[in-house]
Amino acid sequence: MMQDHVFYDCTTAPSPRRARMFLVEKGLTVPTEQIDLRKGEQLGDAFRAINPRCTVPALKLPDGTVLGDNASIARYLEEIRPDPPLMGRTPVEKAIIAEWNAIAESEGLLAIAEVVRNSLPGLKGRALTGPRSYDQIPELAERGRTRIEQFFDTLDRRLASTAYLGGEAFSVADITAFVAVDFAGWVKLAPNKNQRALIAWRNALAERPSARA
Ligand SMILES: N[C@@H](CCC(=O)N[C@@H](CS)C(=O)NCC(=O)O)C(=O)O
Known part of the structure; x- marks a missing residue:
């Protein structure tokens, strides 16, 4: 459990699903906050302060850094939890x-x-x-x-x-x-x-x- 991280998700959307699958494959669980894309919550001030690009997924790290794209989230998770490798060995x-x-x-x-x-x-x-x-x-x-x-x-x-x-x-x-x-x-x-x-x-x-x- 990555208690000190926050994952911003929307269960119905495809992009955050990629990050959710990656987390499951790594055996990681993260406290999650749902952003209601249908209601436009991604465009509101609260979420804009977290990810100014107004998209999910996003992952907040313990030092406050926010990763706002699947590319950075996958790269980070692979580094902190190398096994099983999901981005290659050689x-x-x-x-x-x-x-x-x-x-x-x-x-x-x-x-x-x-x-x-x-x-x-x-x-x-x-x-x-x-x-x-x-x-x-x-x-x-x-x-x-x-x-x-x-x-x-x-x-x-x-x-x-x-x-x-x-x-x-x-x-x-x-x-x-x-x-x-x-x-x-x-x-x-x-x-x-x-x-x-x-x-x-x-x-x-x-x-x-x-x-x-
Ligand atoms: N490059 C981004 C794309 C993320 C993306 O497009 N997310 C969509 C949900 S699938 C979103 O946040 N949409 C907000 C909107 O429609 O305003 C990533 O893969 O992390």
């Missing part, structure tokens, strides 16, 4: 895992966010996260759908030759891609039945206790 493993995590984020999560944020009526005027307001661009939602199909294909090809995205060991890259595949369900997109390697990997990950986080 230089090559670390590099490949970083590459696949970046792919899952930029080609997966961001493509899905492009669809969700530019099409859901509840996100009108909120097409990007953060303190400023941005209008939706319907063409971006269309483009995002094509990108998600391409992302599923990229995952399926990779997983046809390796057990996990980073190689033979489960890693943070799997967490990011797994969260992305579930997030695609928000806009009714899922792997097709011919993407067998992707489906088998997804089903295996769903059995891990962290999948319920």
